[in-house]
Amino acid sequence: xxxxxxELLDILIPNPVCELxxxxxxxxxxxxxxxxxxxxxxxxxxxxxxxxxxxxxxxAKASLDDIKQIIRSVGSFNKxxxxxxxxxxxxxxxxxxxxxxxxxxxxxxxGVGRKTxxxxxxxxxxxxxxxxxxxxxxxxxxxxxxxxxxxxxxxxEELMKIxxxxxxxxxxxxxxxxxxxxxxxxxxxxxxxxxxxxxxxxD
Numbered sequence: 001x002x003x004x005x006x007e008l009l010d011i012l013i014p015n016p017v018c019e020l021x022x023x024x025x026x027x028x029x030x031x032x033x034x035x036x037x038x039x040x041x042x043x044x045x046x047x048x049x050x051x052x053x054x055x056x057x058x059x060a061k062a063s064l065d066d067i068k069q070i071i072r073s074v075g076s077f078n079k080x081x082x083x084x085x086x087x088x089x090x091x092x093x094x095x096x097x098x099x100x101x102x103x104x105x106x107x108x109x110x111g112v113g114r115k116t117x118x119x120x121x122x123x124x125x126x127x128x129x130x131x132x133x134x135x136x137x138x139x140x141x142x143x144x145x146x147x148x149x150x151x152x153x154x155x156x157e158e159l160m161k162i163x164x165x166x167x168x169x170x171x172x173x174x175x176x177x178x179x180x181x182x183x184x185x186x187x188x189x190x191x192x193x194x195x196x197x198x199x200x201x202x203d
Contacts, residue, residue, distance in 0.1 A: 002162060005143070008194045009174040012182065016173035018123055021047060025099040025124055026056050026091055032119045033083055033111040037075035046071045056097050060088035083111030101125040114153070122172075128165045130172040132156045135179025142183060142201045 019040040022028040027047065034043045050070050054062055067081040074080060087109050091097050094105070099120065106117040118131035130136070132155045140146045146158040163171050182189050190196055 005195070006167070006171065009171065009178060012194070013174045013177045016170060016177055018119070018173070019177075020044065023051070024056075026088070026097065027051050028123060029099050029106075029112075029116075029120050030059075030084055030087060032116045033087070034071060034074050034080055036080075036111070036116070042073055046074055056088050056091060059084060060092055080111060083109075086110050087112070099124060101127070114156070122169050126169070128168040130156055130159050130163070130168050131176070132159070133176060134185070135176045135183075136172065138185060139175050139179040139183050142199050143195055144198060144200045148200070 018028075020028065020031040020035060021044045022031055030050075031043055031047050034046060050059075050067070053070070059067075062085065064081050064085060067084055068077055071077045071080060071084075090109060091099065100106075101121065101124070103117050103121060106112050106120060107114060115131045115133060118129035121127035122129040122131070132140075132152050136159075137150075137152060137155050140155050140159060141148050141150070145162060146155045150158060159172070160168065182193060183195075188201070190199070190201070193199065
């Protein structure tokens, strides 16, 4: 069963990549924080302005009002402006401005939960991880990979059991992108979906 899913995902999404734009490690961290309840496309528009105007040191000293003005098109921008400022200060104070390969530290930062830490660790350090966002949760339930009643943590745990660890990073990205572009929350492309025979969307 899983081998068929891997094969079809390889056909649909042969080159899964993170769609957040970043050039520096802290930019990925901040962009991922901003992506909560927002789209990567919108975040990329915001961070293009934010990271052109500010580097990490400047972000640590920046006016919250100015940060809010730049990121206001992103959901929860008031809270996220505070998160950005505190993250910048913490990285400078504790790690000389470098994002560390340290899950416990990352998850202690404001606005950083397990999903965000997973994204950062797997992209920056190739740590095996399956970040679970709304797309991954939706697809996993529709394909019957996890129970429909599973919460986000349970979805991650179930996927980690059934997918070999060496495939976590690639398959996790493929499931996310499949949910983003094919198995959408609204108007999913069910008629052309190669998984339609196993889909439990309407069960």
